[in-house]
Amino acid sequence: MSAPATPNPNAPRSTFPFAEFVGIRFGSILIAVGFAFLLQVVGSGLTDFMQRILVMSALYVTLAVSLNLINGICGQFSIGHAAFWQVGAYSTTYLSFFYYEKSFAQGLWWLAMMIVVGALLAGLAGIIVGLPSLRLRGDYLAVVTLGFGEILRIISVNVEFKKPGGTDTVGGSYGMNVTPTFMQIWPSILLAILCVAVCRNLLKTHHGLSYLAVREDEIASSAMGVNTSKVKVGAFVLGSMFAGAAGVLFAHYNSFVNPDMFRMDVSFVILTMVVLGGTGSITGSVFAAILLNAVPELLRLVKNPDGTAGTITLAAMLAGGIGIIAMIVCLRQIKTKFFGTAGKRVGLNLATVFGAFVLMSILNLIFRNFPSLVATSNPVEQLRMVIFAITLITLMMLRPQGVFAHHEFSWTWVRGLFDPAKRRQGKAVEG
Amino acid sequence: MAFGSSFLAELSFNFSTLPSQLANGILLGAIYALVALGYTMVYGVLRLINFAHGEVYMLGAYVALFVTWMFGYRPGSDMSLHGQGSVVHLAVMLVASMVVCAIIGMIIEFFAYRPMRSQPRIAALITAIGVSLLLQYGGQLVLPTRPQPTITESVNPYRESSVRLPIVPAKKELQEKANTALANAEEATKAWEQLKPSVKDEYNLTPDERKVKDAFMQADRTAKQAQREADTSGVMVILSIGQIAILAMSIVLMIILRTIVLKTKVGRAMRAVSHDFDTAGLMGINVGAIITLTFVIGSALAGAGAMMTATFMATSISPFYGVLPGIKAFVAAVLGGIGNIPGAVVGGLLMGIAESLVKWVGYSAYADAVAFVVLIIVLLFRPGGLMGSDKVEKV
Numbered sequence: 066m067s068a069p070a071t072p073n074p075n076a077p078r079s080t081f082p083f084a085e086f087v088g089i090r091f092g093s094i095l096i097a098v099g100f101a102f103l104l105q106v107v108g109s110g111l112t113d114f115m116q117r118i119l120v121m122s123a124l125y126v127t128l129a130v131s132l133n134l135i136n137g138i139c140g141q142f143s144i145g146h147a148a149f150w151q152v153g154a155y156s157t158t159y160l161s162f163f164y165y166e167k168s169f170a171q172g173l174w175w176l177a178m179m180i181v182v183g184a185l186l187a188g189l190a191g192i193i194v195g196l197p198s199l200r201l202r203g204d205y206l207a208v209v210t211l212g213f214g215e216i217l218r219i220i221s222v223n224v225e226f227k228k229p230g231g232t233d234t235v236g237g238s239y240g241m242n243v244t245p246t247f248m249q250i251w252p253s254i255l256l257a258i259l260c261v262a263v264c265r266n267l268l269k270t271h272h273g274l275s276y277l278a279v280r281e282d283e284i285a286s287s288a289m290g291v292n293t294s295k296v297k298v299g300a301f302v303l304g305s306m307f308a309g310a311a312g313v314l315f316a317h318y319n320s321f322v323n324p325d326m327f328r329m330d331v332s333f334v335i336l337t338m339v340v341l342g343g344t345g346s347i348t349g350s351v352f353a354a355i356l357l358n359a360v361p362e363l364l365r366l367v368k369n370p371d372g373t374a375g376t377i378t379l380a381a382m383l384a385g386g387i388g389i390i391a392m393i394v395c396l397r398q399i400k401t402k403f404f405g406t407a408g409k410r411v412g413l414n415l416a417t418v419f420g421a422f423v424l425m426s427i428l429n430l431i432f433r434n435f436p437s438l439v440a441t442s443n444p445v446e447q448l449r450m451v452i453f454a455i456t457l458i459t460l461m462m463l464r465p466q467g468v469f470a471h472h473e474f475s476w477t478w479v480r481g482l483f484d485p486a487k488r489r490q491g492k493a494v495e496g
Numbered sequence: 497m498a499f500g501s502s503f504l505a506e507l508s509f510n511f512s513t514l515p516s517q518l519a520n521g522i523l524l525g526a527i528y529a530l531v532a533l534g535y536t537m538v539y540g541v542l543r544l545i546n547f548a549h550g551e552v553y554m555l556g557a558y559v560a561l562f563v564t565w566m567f568g569y570r571p572g573s574d575m576s577l578h579g580q581g582s583v584v585h586l587a588v589m590l591v592a593s594m595v596v597c598a599i600i601g602m603i604i605e606f607f608a609y610r611p612m613r614s615q616p617r618i619a620a621l622i623t624a625i626g627v628s629l630l631l632q633y634g635g636q637l638v639l640p641t642r643p644q645p646t647i648t649e650s651v652n653p654y655r656e657s658s659v660r661l662p663i664v665p666a667k668k669e670l671q672e673k674a675n676t677a678l679a680n681a682e683e684a685t686k687a688w689e690q691l692k693p694s695v696k697d698e699y700n701l702t703p704d705e706r707k708v709k710d711a712f713m714q715a716d717r718t719a720k721q722a723q724r725e726a727d728t729s730g731v732m733v734i735l736s737i738g739q740i741a742i743l744a745m746s747i748v749l750m751i752i753l754r755t756i757v758l759k760t761k762v763g764r765a766m767r768a769v770s771h772d773f774d775t776a777g778l779m780g781i782n783v784g785a786i787i788t789l790t791f792v793i794g795s796a797l798a799g800a801g802a803m804m805t806a807t808f809m810a811t812s813i814s815p816f817y818g819v820l821p822g823i824k825a826f827v828a829a830v831l832g833g834i835g836n837i838p839g840a841v842v843g844g845l846l847m848g849i850a851e852s853l854v855k856w857v858g859y860s861a862y863a864d865a866v867a868f869v870v871l872i873i874v875l876l877f878r879p880g881g882l883m884g885s886d887k888v889e890k891v
Contacts, residue, residue, distance in 0.1 A: 142618075197872065201875055202879075204834065205830060208827060208830045208871065208875075209872055211823070212827065212869075212871050215823070215864070215868050216865045216869060219861075219862060219864050220862075222861070223861045329819075329823070330629075333625050336622070340618060340619070340622045341622075344618065382637070397611065443637050447636065448637070449633075450632070450633035451633045451634050453633075454627070454629035454633065454634070455626075457622060457623070458608060458626040458627065461620075461622050461623045461626065462611055462623070465612065466616075466619075
């Protein structure tokens with residue numbers, strides 16, 4: 066009986082495909098840089114407002130992905146990510162205030178230097194926060210990270226520095242200007258790409274696998290020889306370094322910082338991006354960061370028919386609220402009680418959403434007749450955080466594992482979508 | 497915070513104000529403890545950090561405000577109509593805040609947390625953050641914010657009186673000086689009061705009238721100055737009636753809570769659920785009802801705390817009124833060992849005292865940060881909180 070030809074394990078392995086290895090890596094770097102500059106070229110044609118959305122989305126992608134490294138990939142529950150962001154932003158602000166004028170590095174060189182310095186300082190903060198994580202777990206660790214952020218914020222509110230011999234001060238609750246301004250788009254995009262690439266590639270290394278092991282079971286991984294202390298602090302340091310770099314870019318882009326920009330809410334927003342995208346999924350974090358940053362901002366563009374800034378009446382808000390509650394209740398019912406085919410389920414869901422919108426319009430038409438409900442109207446842009454909150458609650462109710470759950474984007478999956486043979490095969494396996 | 501900021505004239509260790517500041521710290525701690533109880537009870541039962549608890553607190557303050565408006569203390573209304581306020585008004589405010597907060601807590605639990613019960617904890621936590629943001633920013637759309645409302649002081653009938661507990665009596669000659677100055681001031685006040693009805697134009701006084709008014713103001717100032725000097729020569733704890741009411745009410749509420757938890761059947765069920773969720777259900781306890789009850793009690797306590805701070809400390813109310821007290825109370829709960837009811841009280845008191853000590857030293861700007869510093873230090877040495885269990889996890 067002849068066994069099928071199995072490759073001989075002792076045979077010499079084929080030579081390392083050096084050209085392919087280098088080519089793929091250089092190719093991806095080129096593509097990344099090219100993408101950043103493409104966005105720069107395209108973006109510089111847009112309005113300042115749209116450019117800002119673009120840059121902030123990229124910065125939030127960096128923040129969300131780096132928090133995902135701590136929270137989702139290493140499993141340490143940190144909810145104070147804005148602190149590291151602040152460390153980056155404030156370190157460059159202070160240093161620029163004191164040293165930019167007499168520095169040898171001007172312009173972009175200064176920015177590059179500050180990114181490194183900011184990242185290092187934020188990494189130091191990451192060590193400080195990461196060390197308690199060796200002793201604390203779960204909610205206790207979460208509170209310490211939150212508290213660290215608050216301590217930093219309160220210190221930054223109260224501390225003011227004066228230039229020796231000068232009168233200008235830096236720091237304090239009113240905030241301060243950041244002297245060299247860099248309004249380009251590409252540094253933020255490049256940083257976001259770098260962050261995503263590092264996190265993605267990390268997961269394919271020995272080091273990254275130990276992160277996952279600690280997330281899944283700390284005690285078991287420790288028994289398997291993983292140095293859990295090193296891993297936990299390492300995750301904090303790496304995550305906070307990216308946040309610090311993003312803070313540097315933010316300070317120089319915004320050219321103004323104040324302590325209120327780094328409140329707990331911001332940490333919660335970043336955490337929300339991670340969870341909404343799917344804890345542990347880098348794709349999810351990217352997706353959620355762009356969505357949650359851009360969509361509420363775009364509400365500012367909503368205009369009334371007469372061209373003034375958009376307003377919304379109490380009647381419309383009430384109708385919307387009732388419609389959304391009805392929609393959530395119905396969708397949850399479908400999710401738990403309906404056992405038909407996938408196609409029917411999707412159809413039912415779509416019908417529910419459509420029905421909710423119809424209900425909202427009808428209710429709005431009814432409520433409009435009550436003068437007390439139409440008397441006051443609020444600017445639409447005030448609704449931003451409300452919509453944010455509603456999105457959060459809705460998604461947690463309907464898909465608590467996040468949009469992408471633990472899945473990652475992969476080209477194989479995309480190829481599978483366009484390959485009828487594979488699709489049929491997949492169906493056959495499912496059936 | 498409104499508390500104690502008037503004591504902060506000097507940046508030093510002024511031991512004559514230390515007892516007062518400690519008393520302030522205990523009062524502040526009592527409020528933190530009341531709010532922390534809500535966090536810790538919910539955590540004990542559901543293992544959920546109820547981030548919306550601070551917003552329940554905020555709504556409690558608004559309810560108290562609306563009740564005062566119902567009684568006619570609206571800004572711009574004629575304050576003389578309802579006179580000096582009454583205890584009945586205060587009691588109605590307290591009960592209304594507690595009841596409405598309890599209902600709000602129940603609604604939040606029913607709509608937001610109940611569907612999340614079978615989900616991973618982080619999903620429930622994110623929902624809690626979502627509810628908190630919704631209440632803050634939704635409140636900004638719906639609730640009165642501009643001008644920032646405050647509960648008028650005239651609702652408190654005893655706002656003028658205070659209790660003075662001398663620990664070290666004031667120097668005799670200074671006290672006598674203060675007494676005579678006070679008598680002078682009273683005389684001058686009487687003279688001005690008599691003259692007042694006959695004054696035609698209050699902003700354009702005749703020289704004679706001006707003289708009387710100046711004398712009255714001067715005497716008043718001297719009397720206050722002398723009294724202050726006398727006070728600082730001794731050690732005295734000065735408490736307003738409102739502060740005493742806060743302390744008494746908090747103690748009463750905590751005793752009621754303790755009785756409920758330790759002595760009643762419901763309390764036993766509550767303890768069982770917090771001990772083991774599933775087994776308690778198997779033993780015939782209606783877990784859902786117990787969880788609802790936990791939210792109701794916790795929210796009612798937060799409502800009481802909010803009503804008392806908003807009324808007796810006259811802080812201005814906004815939709816973000818609950819953020820800082822909420823987070824500090826949460827820290828207090830963690831400090832004491834989250835899930836542990838006596839721990840929450842201890843943590844709250846400790847935080848209140850730490851905060852007012854920092855204010856006493858003169859770093860009032862850092863008072864909000866000290867809570868977290870204390871927390872981090874305590875957690876480094878006792879990772880499970882002061883009274884919590886710090887079990888080492890084993891396989």
